[in-house]
Amino acid sequence: MTDAAHLSPRRALITGASLGIGEAFARRLAADGWDLILVARDAGRLDAIAAELTGRYGHRIETISADLSTDDGCAAVERRLVADPPVDMLVNNAGISLNTPFVRSTVEDEARLLRLNVLAVLRLTHAALRPMIERGVGTVINVSSVAGFGVPMPGSTYSASKAWVTNFSESIGLSVAPLGVRVMALCPGYTRTGYHERAGIDMTGTPRWLWLRAADVVDEGLRDLRKGKLVSVPSWKYKLAVAGLRHAPRRLLRSVARDTRGRVGRGDD
Template sequence: MTTALVTGATAGLGAAFARALAAERRDLILVARDGDRLAATAKELTEKYSVQVEILPADLASDDGCARVEARLADADRPVELLVNNAGIGLRSGFVENSIADEERMLALNVRAVMRLTHAAVRSMLPRGHGDVLNVSSVAGFGPTAPGSTYSATKAWVITFSESVHLTLKHRGVRVIALCPGFVRTEFHQRAEIPTADIPDALWLDADDVVRDALADLRRGRPTSVPSVRYKVLGGIVRYAPRPIFLRVIGRAAKAVGRGRQN
């Protein structure tokens, strides 16, 4: 039985990944800050799927938290076959309105933790000649957004980073993929206090569907996964539209948002 490590595993996409992987009869290592929620999640998965579940409380925005998870990934006697880098945060306001402490925490969690854990995982996987890393990004990473400039930049980094490592390692048996969903019904927006009332129902995705598509794309050896036809189309428009035109559209959106904040 293989083992998967999932970060941000107690809610949203992380919890959906944990359920899907447990259903495949994989043993799990669950990482999150809240030890009590981790224990409750582990108990539920163990009882339902009869798998072994290890919990690892850690704040991945901190050096100590990353180091704890890196050590577990490097344990050659208990190999991890799949790393799911899901932990991440967004902020309600744009770059100027946010505190620099919040901006730095977002960078630490969305970028630095992904880099550190991927590095630890692939260095352990390469001698075995196999292993998988799935990094959760977003369609927001395909281009600038308004507001929220740092969030989209962190997700753009995850996409480019994952694609680069994928190209480097795919011939050595290690697969790396960036998952780029759109709006998913999870706790993410609520925790960040991001309003969602104006988002059309058609743009929302189900977390279990996103996870199913992501794991299928990983097994196909794809470098990126964009769930659902509608987001493949929207993501393609954002990613491949002529840059001057796209920036003009985003600039107008940013101006409209700015006027709305002043009223």
């Protein structure tokens, strides 16, 4: 990295930035001195967050209102990722799950989930990496989930989409690390984002001790990034859970999944 690069403001683009983990990333990075580009569908909410953070920290904050489940939405963000001033960090946080079993959902809803959880992550990561590799520096954080660690949730495509995000991030991370660029999957468990309430998912049966704060997820994710990890699982309780999932018999996992009924999920789009 050149001296000029050290002196120029760091700039992060965050998708799903209007709520939950995405908003927590925006608040943490703004406090750390980053300029921001905030992406979400809710233009009013984005503008309010941008005004608050600009007033508090004085940094430059851009907003892009875009639906990343559409080609036009992805294309708008791709254009910004390859434009100047350059983006130093991409946080792919936007995502959804469906409160409907696969056999009762529509193909349109399932396709939207895959476009947002999978295709948008692929497209934006691809767009961000080329200029980062050319500069020899940059970071991509893809927000995944512990639901992607080999847990077949009955009737849910959410866990399958997150398994893809984790594997994709780890694979690409291995390939670009020698080029000075970092890619990491951030895999939280149950996190207070307001998503479940908005989606109408009843989480009253989930023990309170399982819940994480979005700000804590971001803090631990950034610590793991500095440690050079390709996959970050915030909180010791979920680290233990993931270790168990990786070694548990498939028959046991299927039994647990039937009892859970697909409640592990988060989404901020």
